Amino acid sequence: MELKPEQFKRMLTLPVTVITTVDGNGVANAAPYGCVMPILRPLDLVAIASALPRHTLHNIRGTGEFVINVIGTPSFDKAMLTARDYPPEVEGLREVGLETSPARTVSPPRIADALG
Numbered sequence: 836m837e838l839k840p841e842q843f844k845r846m847l848t849l850p851v852t853v854i855t856t857v858d859g860n861g862v863a864n865a866a867p868y869g870c871v872m873p874i875l876r877p878l879d880l881v882a883i884a885s886a887l888p889r890h891t892l893h894n895i896r897g898t899g900e901f902v903i904n905v906i907g908t909p910s911f912d913k914a915m916l917t918a919r920d921y922p923p924e925v926e927g928l929r930e931v932g933l934e935t936s937p938a939r940t941v942s943p944p945r946i947a948d949a950l951g
């Protein structure tokens with residue numbers, strides 16, 4: 836079977852996650868990422884596919900830290916608004932009204948009502 840571009844989405848559903856990061860000044864950033872895949876058992880490694888110009892990628896390369904937030908229905912609409920292209924100094928999380936709480940082991944905040 837040969838798939839046309841975009842047809843794969845009907846066969847392979849992708850998760851809706853929001854990756855939170857911080858830049859070198861500690862300013863938090865958030866962006867939806869669907870291309871997130873656990874690899875290797877016990878599934879404690881995660882592969883992320885990112886376009887090169889993303890602030891998210893820049894921040895991860897700079898700090899080595901990120902949080903993958905799995906979003907439930909209540910925050911879904913707000914989470915999607917983080918896809919807007921905010922300037923780096925603007926906290927998109929605050930702009931869209933998503934509440935955060937500190938992560939246990941890394942600097943980027945977690946989205947307060949993310950699953951898990």
Ligand SMILES: Cc1cc2nc3c(=O)[nH]c(=O)nc-3n(C[C@H](O)[C@H](O)[C@H](O)COP(=O)(O)O)c2cc1C
Nearest residue numbers: 866867868869870884885886889890891918919920
């Ligand atoms: C549902 C959804 C899933 C997305 N998944 C990805 C992805 O897997 N990889 C990626 O590079 N961009 C993805 N994007 C696009 C980024 O979220 C978007 O370009 C965002 O503005 C990047 O923000 P940043 O520059 O602050 O990182 C996705 C967007 C949406 C709405």
